[in-house]
Amino acid sequence: MDEMLVRQLQIHACRIRMGIIDGVYHAKSGHPGGSLSIADLLTYLYFTRMHVYPDNPDFAERDRLVLSKGHTAPALYAALAEKGFFPMDEMKTLRHIGARLQGHPCITIPGVDMSSGSLGQGISVACGMALAGKHRNDSYRVYTVLGDGEIEEGQVWEAAMFAAHYGLDNLTAIVDNNGLQIDGKITDVCSPEPIPAKFEAFGWRVFEADAHDFNDLDRVFREAERVTGQPVAIIQHSVKGKGVSFMENQVSWHGTAPNAEQYEKAMDELKEALSRLEAQA
Numbered sequence: 239m240d241e242m243l244v245r246q247l248q249i250h251a252c253r254i255r256m257g258i259i260d261g262v263y264h265a266k267s268g269h270p271g272g273s274l275s276i277a278d279l280l281t282y283l284y285f286t287r288m289h290v291y292p293d294n295p296d297f298a299e300r301d302r303l304v305l306s307k308g309h310t311a312p313a314l315y316a317a318l319a320e321k322g323f324f325p326m327d328e329m330k331t332l333r334h335i336g337a338r339l340q341g342h343p344c345i346t347i348p349g350v351d352m353s354s355g356s357l358g359q360g361i362s363v364a365c366g367m368a369l370a371g372k373h374r375n376d377s378y379r380v381y382t383v384l385g386d387g388e389i390e391e392g393q394v395w396e397a398a399m400f401a402a403h404y405g406l407d408n409l410t411a412i413v414d415n416n417g418l419q420i421d422g423k424i425t426d427v428c429s430p431e432p433i434p435a436k437f438e439a440f441g442w443r444v445f446e447a448d449a450h451d452f453n454d455l456d457r458v459f460r461e462a463e464r465v466t467g468q469p470v471a472i473i474q475h476s477v478k479g480k481g482v483s484f485m486e487n488q489v490s491w492h493g494t495a496p497n498a499e500q501y502e503k504a505m506d507e508l509k510e511a512l513s514r515l516e517a518q519a
Contacts, residue, residue: 243286244452245519250320251281252512255481256505257316261332261339263501268332268341271491273313275416275449275476276383280317282455283381292322295348301378302367304352306360307385307414308342309493314350315339323349358391360384361411365401368409368469379463380409387419390428395440401469402441409469410462411442414449416478418489437471449476482507 254277262268284290288301305314312332319326324347331337338347342355351367354360364382371378384394401409413433421427430436434444443465445458455474462470478492479485482504496504 239453239456242519245515247278247281247285247452249512249515249519250285251278252481252508252515253326254281254313254316254320256508256512257319257326257329258312259482259496259501259504259508260326261312261315261329262495264330265333265341266495267493268312268495269309269493270312270482270496271418271478271485271488271493272307272385272414272416273310273316274480274482274485275478276310276313276414277317277481278450278452279383279412279414279455279474279476280313281320282452282459284317284321286456287459288381289378290321290349292349295323299376299378302351302364302380304360304364304367304380304382305343305354306364306382307357307388308354308360310383310385311339311341311343314343315347318347318349321349323347357385357388358393361394362397362400364409364411365397365404365406368401368406369404371408372404372406378408380406381412382409383412383414385419386413386415386417386424386430386433387427389413389430389433390424395436398437398440398442398469405467406469407466410459410472411437411469412472412474414476415473416449416476418478418487418492420489420492422489433473434471437473442469442471444471444473446473446475449474450480481511 447458448454485491
């Protein structure tokens with residue numbers, strides 16, 4: 239990728255991370271760890287790959303994204319805000335009574351394609367969207383983002399079998415492999431490893447990527463779009479809490495909101511990173 243494009247993506251990702259922290263702090267609840275680990279992925283999708291239009295969010299031929307790990311809604315909301323679907327200041331209303339940005343995505347929010355939250359169900363809906371596109375000969379692609387803890391759910395593998403059976407090559411599932419879930423390490427709770435081999439066994443074409451390297455993400459997504467006759471799974475190796483030093487690789491930040499001191503520290507880190515990136519742009 240062009241160096242300036244990478245720098246611009248890094249700026250978007252930093253702003254999205256700031257939106258995540260802002261939202262969770264003002265809500266006094268939420269899931270910052272897994273939201274931060276997919277910030278780069280959502281930046282890449284919304285600013286380079288997906289055909290979506292803030293001024294026409296319901297455009298029939300738009301690409302679809304289903305956030306199967308719906309508890310990381312702050313990341314999706316912040317990415318949509320950064321893209322221009324609604325003001326970033328609305329992140330401060332996260333989980334407030336009467337606000338539209340609640341703890342899990344709702345289809346009534348501009349840019350949200352599926353209400354999600356019950357783990358394991360999002361990929362099934364994504365399969366339905368992809369199959370509908372096939373039947374209608376539509377050009378849109380469907381992306382669904384799963385957690386590595388989420389794929390311990392049996393419904394995920396029923397959907398995986400379905401997608402391969404129907405040759406859904408317009409479907410890409412991205413597994414956010416940060417190694418941690420609410421109860422600890424995925425390998426201690428109920429190990430889904432080896433993740434790539436499992437998807438391959440179900441008939442998927444599998445790629446692996448560094449979740450925080452835009453060049454590597456670009457490489458695998460470009461390769462994925464050339465696959466025909468089978469769905470694609472991208473296993474992105476990420477860091478839970480990425481971008482905020484004291485949250486990185488800490489399972490305690492799976493579902494904990496920062497206090498005032500932690501909020502200031504996190505925002506100061508991100509503001510410093512943003513200033514550095516903008517100076518280099």
